Amino acid sequence: MHKLDGNCECKKVSFEINQKIQYFSHCHCSQCRRTHGSAFASFIEVDKSCFKYNSGEEELKLYSSSDLCKRVFCSNCGSNIMFLDGTKPHKYYVSVGAINGNPKLPKAHHVFVQSKASWFDIKDDLKQHATLPTSFKNG
Helix, strand or coil, X not given: CCEEEEECCCCCCEEEEECCCCCEEEECCHHHHHHHCCCCEEEEEEEHHHEEEEECHHHEEEEECCCCEEEEEECCCCCXXXXXXXXXXXXXXXXXXXXXXXXXXXXXXXXXXXXXXXXXXXXXXXXXXXXCCHHHHHC
16 A cells, blocks of 8 residues: 655644555646745645545645636645645645655656746756646646
């Protein structure tokens, strides 16, 4: 069994994931940069059926950042928990920063590199995509 757990900064919201992670990305879009206050945001794709809140679900707030995307965060501390993609209602995109420990993750890739922060240089050898790769859009 592949089990991960995580929480927000104030620990009011906690959750667990029971599946092997197959998708890991670093998103450089302007929305992710603003909502995370960073050069990019890192997410794992999780089957909705494999995700469970252990506490604090009533503390969550949702923000519609586009017609299809909702951001989920703790209303107390502001920690980013995940985003929801309206085209994939059976998936959650969980913020890796909210995961505890040292999770075993697949090799990541960079998405929306065409809108990355001008002050940040990508210096790793991970694959880079100008927008979303076709396999993700269709997956």
